[in-house]
Each structure stands twice: as structure tokens, then as C-alpha cells.
Amino acid sequence: MRYIDEYQDGDKAREIAAQIAEVVGEPLAFMEVCGTHSHAVARYGLSEMFPEQLRLISGPGCPVCVTPPEVIDAGIELAREGIWLAIFGDMMNVPGSQGSLSEVQAQGGQVRVIYSPMQAVEWAQENPHEQVVFMGVGFETTAPSVAVGISEANELGLKNFTVLVAHRLIPPAMEALVSQPDVRIDGFLCPGHVSAIIGSKPYQPLADRGIPCVIAGFEPVDVLQAVYMLARMCQQGEARVMIQYRRVVRAEGNPIAREKVAEVFEVADCRWRGLGMMPDSGLRLREKYRDFDAEARFALDLQAAPEPPGCECGAVLRGAKRPTDCGLFGTACLPDHPIGPCMVSSEGACAAVYQYEAVRDGNR
Numbered sequence: 001m002r003y004i005d006e007y008q009d010g011d012k013a014r015e016i017a018a019q020i021a022e023v024v025g026e027p028l029a030f031m032e033v034c035g036t037h038s039h040a041v042a043r044y045g046l047s048e049m050f051p052e053q054l055r056l057i058s059g060p061g062c063p064v065c066v067t068p069p070e071v072i073d074a075g076i077e078l079a080r081e082g083i084w085l086a087i088f089g090d091m092m093n094v095p096g097s098q099g100s101l102s103e104v105q106a107q108g109g110q111v112r113v114i115y116s117p118m119q120a121v122e123w124a125q126e127n128p129h130e131q132v133v134f135m136g137v138g139f140e141t142t143a144p145s146v147a148v149g150i151s152e153a154n155e156l157g158l159k160n161f162t163v164l165v166a167h168r169l170i171p172p173a174m175e176a177l178v179s180q181p182d183v184r185i186d187g188f189l190c191p192g193h194v195s196a197i198i199g200s201k202p203y204q205p206l207a208d209r210g211i212p213c214v215i216a217g218f219e220p221v222d223v224l225q226a227v228y229m230l231a232r233m234c235q236q237g238e239a240r241v242m243i244q245y246r247r248v249v250r251a252e253g254n255p256i257a258r259e260k261v262a263e264v265f266e267v268a269d270c271r272w273r274g275l276g277m278m279p280d281s282g283l284r285l286r287e288k289y290r291d292f293d294a295e296a297r298f299a300l301d302l303q304a305a306p307e308p309p310g311c312e313c314g315a316v317l318r319g320a321k322r323p324t325d326c327g328l329f330g331t332a333c334l335p336d337h338p339i340g341p342c343m344v345s346s347e348g349a350c351a352a353v354y355q356y357e358a359v360r361d362g363n364r
């Protein structure tokens, strides 16, 4: 299959790995800011193809993982009060400080997994005597479809549909990450799906600070090509924004999707799990759509909630620790008994390392 076989070709991968080795001299650390990249790196053992001076570190690229526990707690509180909750599947087992949504569902709470925000709108339409809250979690990739759902609910005049808005924006988090004193980042592997919406321009401030950025696809050859492009820029003392994932990403992104988001949402300061409060790093509803704000309608008080004891998800999400540095990894914290979100989500770094690397290393 074109676009798949071509980017999974082992010979091509080894050829690029050899080119990477030729251009890497000084120690380099590149961060991948997308959970799907973390899984590709772990699944195909790509780190083992790099020279030892080159390290790839995972960042906060899993939307479920960076959602702070107080948002999960708010969902739990709503479901316990009899409000119907529509969520994306990855949210089901993420632990808040009061348990998880799957536990509330098992106790009889109305928690339904949906695949698009429009399903939540339809659920509300079909059940006019119930209050339906959709948990709007995700990055720039998800926000357009949530904006469309809210806009549709507005046109339908739905009074029983609201959204618990927890969208986060990737470029402000990247800017915060390069300011950390304890984490060295020489370049970013930028997320392909997010970039299909936002384009390449939002990464330019990072390049202006001397950090090269390459927007990468998700097959092994994509990742290796992007790493080569980063390593070569470092070798040549350049810092630009480049697009490796040209079959999907345009420099201008998707203006129609961005317009829809801008119509419904505005940028706001937000708290991220592991990274704390960051300016302009999330979204909130514009005044015109505030009737659809679950936080306001149900007077939710989203105060910072504690992380699970011993869980190092915060350090993992900002690249300061690897999943295996966590004392709970593979012992108390397992995919079927997760302590932190990074072991739950299909995009979580701990889940990726457990699923692929621990198997290869014979630790499972």
C-alpha cells in the first residue's frame, strides 16, 4: 500500500539511521511532542537505531495524560449527581483523585463513550429531560469537531447540552518546556495531526529561539527522516521549521478548521498535568457560547487536585524522567491497573514503553 509500505521499509530505515549517525557529533536530545510518535519510537525500537549521543525523549503529547486530575474529578462529581456524561474512550480509566469514570459507570452512573462530539449532541437531543455533558479533552486536532458540535447545539437551541472544556494547545507548552532548567531539548519532533490544523507558523518562535522543529509523520521512516532533518540542522547550526509530513501537512494548516475553533473558543491560561499553569495554553468558550459551559452551569470548582502518590507522570510529561524511572512502573502500575494517566492512554509514554520496550527487553 502506497504511503504505508514506503514508510515502513526496513532497508530505507537502516539507510536513514546510517545518515543520522554521520551527522550526529555532540550529544543531542530531541523531544517528540506527540503520543503517537512515542508509540512509533517504542514499537519499532527506533531509539536502538540511533548513535548513543542521540536521545529521543517523550513530551506532553498525550491529551488524556495532560488533563489535570481535577477535570476527571469534576466529571466524576457530575456523573454521581445523575448528569449524563459523554466522553472519548481514553478518558474512561484515567484516575482522578476520586477514582475513575469507569468506576462511576460500574456504580450505575450514565457515562457513555462516544466517537464524535455530534454523538453527544444527538444524545442530548434524544433525551431532552436529561442534562448531557461532553468532556471536551484534546489538542488542536480535536477542538474543531467540538466547536462544530457546540455550534450545532446552539442552532438547535439545546438547553440540556454543555461541554466541560479541557482543550490544550501544543505550541505554548513547547515554549514552556524549553525554559525548564533541568531538561535539555535540542530540537522538537512536532506533532503531525496537530500541525495539519495549525500549520508550521506557530513553531517559528521556537526556531527564533534557536530550537529546530520538524513536523513529522507517524511511520518509522517518517520519524527517522524527521530526526535526520533535526540532526542535520543542529550540525549546521541552523534552526528552522521544516515539514517532513508533507503528504498531510501544509504550511498554512487548515484555515477552515481554525476559523471554526476561533468562532466558538478563545485562548485562555490553563493548568496542565505535570507542567502546571501556563499562559495562553488552552481554550475556553467565547461569551456567545457560555450557555454551553458545564463549569458555569453546574458551578464546578476546578481547584488543583493531588496526583496519585508515587506517580511520576508530571516528570515524564515534561521529559525530565523516563517511564522506567518511576518506581511504580511495571509493578504497582500496569495497563490493566494504572496508577497514572501515562499508563492508561493509547498515547501515553508509560503504556508505550511497557507495551513494546519492556517486552523486547524481557522485563514482562
Ligand code: SF4
Binding pocket: 310, 311, 312, 313, 314, 316, 323, 326, 327, 328, 329, 330, 333, 334, 338, 339, 340, 341, 342, 343, 344, 350
Ligand atoms: S508508571 Fe504509572 S505511576 Fe509511574 S509515571 Fe507512569 S503512569 Fe505514573
